[in-house]
Amino acid sequence: MDLPSWTDGKLGTMKRAALWLVTVVGEGNVFTKEDVKEAFPGVSQADRRVRDLRDHGWQIDTNREDASLGQHEQRFVRQGEPVWEPGKGSRPSTSITMTQRREVLARDGHFCRSCGIAPGEAYAGTYETAQLDIARRVVKQPDGSERTELVAECNRCRVGGRGKHTDLAAVLSAIAGLGSLERKMLAEWVADDKREFSTVERLWADYRTLPEESRVQVRKVLAPPAG
Structure with a gap:
């Protein structure tokens, strides 16, 4: 089934944004707020409509979820509900206020x-x-x-x-x-x-974070004396 065009002005901004992500950005790729502004010139709060897609099962990561992303970058990870289809994308928002x-x-x-x-x-x-x-x-x-x-x-x-x-x-x-x-x-x-953790508990936590070479040294120190 052919997808509607993301440039179709008869569609709402969120539906157009979803189609833009699918057909232009592509899953796994990075985009910025500037990219959104260029794609939807003159459309107010287009970036918010992109965020609204998360309420419909779309995974769009920022640097909070993906440390490899820059401050103004987002990654389109996975498509959710096809909000452009009739009857879809109209459920009440579940955004956290x-x-x-x-x-x-x-x-x-x-x-x-x-x-x-x-x-x-x-x-x-x-x-x-x-x-x-x-x-x-x-x-x-x-x-x-x-x-x-x-x-x-x-x-x-x-x-x-x-x-x-x-x-x-x-x-x-x-x-x-x-x-x-x-x-x-x-x-x-x-x-x-x-x-409050005891000294022994804090040492155990520190030991767990050590690389193996360092853990070997700790085990040697703790090993009972031979003989």
Whole structure:
């Protein structure tokens, strides 16, 4: 089936943008906001209509999801719903509003819930600083149903956790199986929303990040004396 022309002014901007991505940019290729402006001269908020395609299953990455991209670059990764077809592309927007974003960041403590890094903080061993974003996480509920919930994550964890599901029922079941001392300890961590790690635990975490050559040296130091 032949696709409509992306230059057809009778189509809405979002539909034209989708067709432009498919027929001009191509999956896997990079484009910029300037490219969008040149393709749709005189069309206000054409770049927003491109972003709207994400609500219809289109994957369009920025440097938040793909560190290889420049600040003004985007990559058309994968086509979603063919919004130009009759009856498609008209569902209500599921974009996260600025109010929702502020609320999620506030309740999540303004740090990444996956790794604990704060916005603007450098990742260990790099000059790259973290940016916080809002991720959608599918959570399996105790009754077996699934619900999409919002959580604050940094740009790294958001990419690594894309498509990740969380099993709340399994977490609650594991808590029910804890002894009284372990349950009390966990309750204190949850109440404080943080946990202080011991020196040994921090050393273990550092060891896990070392290259194999360095791990060998650590194992030699820890090995029991011969004889």
